[in-house]
């Protein structure tokens with residue numbers, strides 16, 4: 001399932017992050033790619049261990065901590081510190097799969113990449129191309145979101161970033177290990193949680209909502 005989470009960052013926060021990214025020095029994106037991926041990857045990345053990457057990544061993690069839709073959709077157990085990339089001048093990232101396990105730089109921590117996330121930072125009208133194209137059961141889906149919006153998609157998907165032929169595309173990306181590994185089960189829980197939340201408001205359905213919430217939590221424990 002692909003999940004679009006709107007307004008993860010405020011416009012002010014996006015602007016502030018873009019200013020800092022614009023002034024920083026960038027490394028070659030191939031440094032964090034596996035053997036197969038490095039052959040199709042052409043972008044720039046903020047070095048994983050740079051103080052700026054830590055600082056901006058923490059801003060994103062703090063907002064995600066309070067984002068109910070993210071928590072409901074991802075059921076996060078561990079989150080890889082967000083990284084930042086930049087595409088310009090025809091740069092692209094060809095079809096690839098993300099590694100199943102991601103070490104966290106500077107720690108002994110390893111995160112299973114159940115979910116991949118891309119948080120768009122550049123306004124879509126400021127660049128051409130740069131769509132994140134994700135293959136799923138229904139074919140290809142092309143994703144290009146407003147600045148501050150994020151897409152969550154299964155870490156198992158084959159995906160690519162289309163060439164950026166005008167302007168510059170800045171984004172943050174990271175991975176989540178979920179408490180529920182299976183995408184189908186996680187999607188079911190997300191949908192059920194949404195129904196429980198909406199039902200909870202009406203007094204007449206209170207008892208049913210409580211029962212349904214019980215089913216949600218029992219499934220979560222089970223899975």
Ligand code: NI
Pocket residue numbers: 096097098159
């Ligand atoms: Ni990828």
